[in-house]
């Protein structure tokens with residue numbers, strides 16, 4: 001019997017579009033899903049348009065797949081009413097549809113905003129406390145916890161990727177600590193898909209950055225070997241100095257600008 005496809009949600013987004021041809025090349029078959037049409041389809045791709053806030057639509061997207069890369073989300077900070085359907089209800093729908101269709105492995109795009117209120121002087125690892133910096137960060141912390149529960153209760157295999165700043169190039173001083181190059185994102189996602197020992201893993205989605213605040217060494221079951229380093233861009237980024245105000249929450253805390261939003265507004 002032919003192998004079932006891997007499902008990628010959020011397939012019309014920035015990271016999804018970059019990953020798609022590379023995932024097809026490595027794994028042969030990919031089902032791409034998004035609430036907007038993820039056309040044009042490449043060779044090896046099939047599409048199911050689905051709004052993840054609808055259980056029925058998610059269920060159609062999940063049926064007949066063998067693993068899920070869950071990247072579909074409202075991907076920036078927003079008011080609760082915006083975050084709730086896509087990131088809370090949507091993430092529950094993905095996990096629950098996976099359970100009903102017998103799909104056990106989920107690679108979940110979490111975010112650095114799940115730990116955004118840690119000070120930039122700290123070093124975090126897989127056991128560090130969640131400290132979300134807004135509603136978006138809370139939704140990513142929720143997705144991690146939902147994964148943990150589905151692992152313990154239903155025998156799932158879940159990797160939560162606390163993605164830093166996934167960009168073609170780092171652009172500002174904060175990115176020297178948070179950058180994840182696109183090729184390293186691919187290395188991270190495929191290391192999670194290929195792991196033979198995955199149960200529940202929290203990994204920082206970062207390149208091999210010299211100024212990183214994060215440490216993935218507690219997760220040996222995922223053989224992630226990043227190759228890029230934001231430091232290669234440091235001279236260019238810091239050519240006019242680092243003009244950030246050290247007292248601002250966006251400088252003090254890992255979540256950067258999201259930490260300034262409504263800070264101490266009472």
Ligand SMILES: NC(=O)c1ccc[n+]([C@@H]2O[C@H](COP(=O)([O-])OP(=O)(O)OC[C@H]3O[C@@H](n4cnc5c(N)ncnc54)[C@H](O)[C@@H]3O)[C@@H](O)[C@H]2O)c1
Nearest residue numbers: 010012013014015035051052071072073075109111163166
């Ligand atoms: N790009 C980064 O630096 C970064 C950092 C941390 C986390 N992430 C996470 O990685 C994932 C991908 O990020 P991206 O930069 O490609 O974001 P993006 O906004 O470009 O793509 C997200 C996709 O999700 C889709 N989507 C939104 N609501 C949906 C819904 N209700 N139903 C179905 N699809 C829906 C959107 O249409 C979009 O195509 C997201 O989950 C994001 O939160 C990204």
